[in-house]
Amino acid sequence: MNEMRLLREWDAEAPPLTDHARARARLRLYETMTAPATPVAVGRRPLLRIAVAGVATAAVATTVLVANDSSPHTRPVSATAVLRGAAAEERRLEKPIAARDDQFIYTKEIIKETPLGGGRTRTYVDENWNSVDGSKRSYVSELGHKQWVPVYGPGQGTWPPSKWSELKLMPTDPRKLAIDLRDMGGKPDYTKPMKTGDWPMVQYFLSGLLRTPVLPQGLRSAAYEALATVPGIKVVPGQKDADGRAGIGIRFVPAPGASRSPLLVFDAKTYRYLGMRDQRTAGGKTYEQWSYVAASGVVDRVMERP
Incomplete structure (x- = not known):
């Protein structure tokens, strides 16, 4: 496409953007693309296309149905309580991962997809081998479509970072993590208070981070706790995960005209994260989609499983 060629050649001699600066620019582009005048179909996996809340409002508490061993009962629960409970459960179950630069992060993700309005459900098993330091080709699957991902060139990268060393640099203190995401591309200012307009971007990047199947120890629980402080999240009652287990949904309130945000589903009793519900066109x-990680680990080579 001529437009793409022009974009590549525009200011070609300028220094390459950092991963953080590129992510911020893509978010601005995404917000423009999802404006009411330009409807866009949202895919399942692209992290930088997650719908975000454009306005910050108070977190919403609602009454959800929670099943116990005898009979169901109801109790009021807030999105903040669910996310903090998820953080505590993550810390309890988390096993530290020590990954060498020459290894690969393996994940096995199950995706169940049904046409909106009814139809046959298809199940995909996506297995991925991502290079720990990005120096080797990765092998990934997207709804059954398998492909090799070449090594990134100078100035190239992704959000969240694909390199384990970069993920390990991210703070595991929830407050600092939120500020780091707010101040991407520059030095984080931990003395500067968060403003209402800061939350949509922070929320967006935290959501992307949580979609990464494997994270360094402490980072996922920190992301849950950071999300618990974000205005504009709400509980969606009466949810089940892909295997039919009772769950509590958490969703971010979208801006008027923005695409619907993904639904995070947590166990109704323990608040353990169960999976994600989303749509793609x-x-x-x-299509309505359910996805969850069935297995993960560190391996020495592509096609090896933990």
Whole structure:
């Protein structure tokens, strides 16, 4: 496309953007693309296309149905309580991962997809081998479509970072993590208070971070706790995960005209994270999706499993 060629050549001699600066620029582009005048179909996996809340409001508490061993009962629970409970459960269950630069992060993700309005459900098993330091080709699967991902060139990268060493640099203190995400591309100012307009971007990047199947110890629980401080999140009652287990949904309130945000589902009793519900549109059809990570670990080579 001529437009893409022009974009590549525009200011070609300028220093390459950092991963953080590129992510911020992509977010601005995404917000423009999802404006009411330009409807856009949102895919399942692209992290930089997660819908974000454009306005910050108070976290919403609601009454959800929670099943116990005898009979169901109701109790009021807030999004903050669920996310903090998820952080505590993550710390209890988390096993430290020590990954060498020459290894690969393996994940096995199950995706169940049904056409909106009814139809046959298809199940995909996506296995991925991502290079720990980005120096080797990765092998990934997207709804059953398998491909090799070449080594990134100078100035190239992703959000969240694909390199384990970069993920390990991210703070595991929830407050500092939120500020680091707010101040991407520059030095974080931990003395500067968060403003209402800061939260949509922080919320967006935290959501992307949580979609990464494997994170360094302490980072996922910190992300849950950071999300618990974000205004504009709400509980969605009566949810089940892909295997039919009772769950509590957490969703971010979108801006008027913005695409619907993904639904994070947590166990109704323990608040352990169960998976994600989302939609994608392709070929003029919209699909409801459930996804969850069935296995993960560190391996020495592509096609090896933990």
